Amino acid sequence: MTSFSSGRIGVITFPGSLDDVDAARAVRYADGVPVALWHAEDDLRGVDAVVIPGGFSYGDYLRAGAIASHQPVLRAVIDAARGGMPVLGICNGFQILCEAGLLPGAMVRNSELRFLCKDQWLTVENTTTAWTTRYSGGEEILVPLKNIDGRYVADASTLAELEASGRVVFRYVGAAPNGAMNAVAGICSPDGRVVGLMPHPEHAIDPLTGPSDHGLAMFRSVLDVLARM
Amino acid sequence: MPRVVVDVVPKPEILDPQGQAIARALPRLGIGGVREVRQGKHFELSVDDAVDDATLHRIAGELLANPVIEDWTVRRL
Numbered sequence: 001m002t003s004f005s006s007g008r009i010g011v012i013t014f015p016g017s018l019d020d021v022d023a024a025r026a027v028r029y030a031d032g033v034p035v036a037l038w039h040a041e042d043d044l045r046g047v048d049a050v051v052i053p054g055g056f057s058y059g060d061y062l063r064a065g066a067i068a069s070h071q072p073v074l075r076a077v078i079d080a081a082r083g084g085m086p087v088l089g090i091c092n093g094f095q096i097l098c099e100a101g102l103l104p105g106a107m108v109r110n111s112e113l114r115f116l117c118k119d120q121w122l123t124v125e126n127t128t129t130a131w132t133t134r135y136s137g138g139e140e141i142l143v144p145l146k147n148i149d150g151r152y153v154a155d156a157s158t159l160a161e162l163e164a165s166g167r168v169v170f171r172y173v174g175a176a177p178n179g180a181m182n183a184v185a186g187i188c189s190p191d192g193r194v195v196g197l198m199p200h201p202e203h204a205i206d207p208l209t210g211p212s213d214h215g216l217a218m219f220r221s222v223l224d225v226l227a228r229m
Numbered sequence: 230m231p232r233v234v235v236d237v238v239p240k241p242e243i244l245d246p247q248g249q250a251i252a253r254a255l256p257r258l259g260i261g262g263v264r265e266v267r268q269g270k271h272f273e274l275s276v277d278d279a280v281d282d283a284t285l286h287r288i289a290g291e292l293l294a295n296p297v298i299e300d301w302t303v304r305r306l
Contacts, residue, residue, distance in 0.1 A: 062292070062293070063295055066292065066295065070292070098297070099295065104297075105297060106295055106297040106298045108239075108243065108244075108298060109246060109247060110246075111244060111246050112246070113246050113247065113250060151244075153243060153297075153298060154297070155242075155297070179244065
């Protein structure tokens with residue numbers, strides 16, 4: 001399978017973003033072209049996909065992701081995602097996607113009230129999303145997890161619908177370290193174009209600088225998908 | 230200028246480990262009889278006369294609270 005090497009993937013920077021540089025590096029490692037997007041502008045610069053990176057946008061004031069979800073760039077992302085543009089939200093980016101209503105549910109304080117920072121095994125349960133086609137079903141991947149508001153919650157009917165439709169994309173192996181319902185680590189939109197997860201694939205693209213290179217396939221997957229469009 | 234209070238608390242079905250930690254600390258103060266603590270947020274707004282109740286509920290439901298996990302009340306002082 002050949003990648004769409006000219007695929008332009010936007011990486012948003014908010015005040016308080018931490019992992020935008022690593023996300024852009026992951027795009028480059030996957031042979032894509034990272035494009036910097038700024039929180040205060042509603043211009044997506046013609047990108048083919050967007051990564052919303054981790055960090056503490058707006059200092060996590062009010063709720064993690066709440067302020068960011070109302071910024072001009074997010075308005076543009078919401079419009080583009082509804083038109084089918086692939087979006088990946090990592091950690092704070094996942095929280096932002098939930099606050100913006102692009103993904104259901106919410107992330108709340110870890111059940112043990114501790115900031116978790118560890119390498120975490122995940123199972124890839126859905127390999128049909130725009131961001132997971134390079135994985136095999138049930139594949140286990142090792143990526144860093146680092147957050148304090150990582151416990152996924154949703155009402156019972158939402159959770160049942162996610163499970164029944166295969167929209168739980170990533171699940172923690174073993175007990176969820178943060179108390180997440182059904183050990184949910186990541187989910188997707190009904191069309192599989194918008195994916196959010198708490199662990200950090202962008203930190204796991206090279207064994208020199210991370211626990212594995214298992215995260216790289218996420219970025220290669222979307223470039224494959226863009227090449228076929 | 231009218232003042233408004235918005236109180237936001239986690240929904241009953243959402244586990245509130247911060248409230249639990251507070252409840253567990255009370256016996257260490259020699260205080261018994263507190264069965265449960267739910268921790269929330271309290272907002273005080275000063276608004277123009279023109280800001281109506283519908284707008285206040287929009288403020289609460291679209292920004293101050295996340296309806297997925299939180300309940301909220303709006304009260305004019």
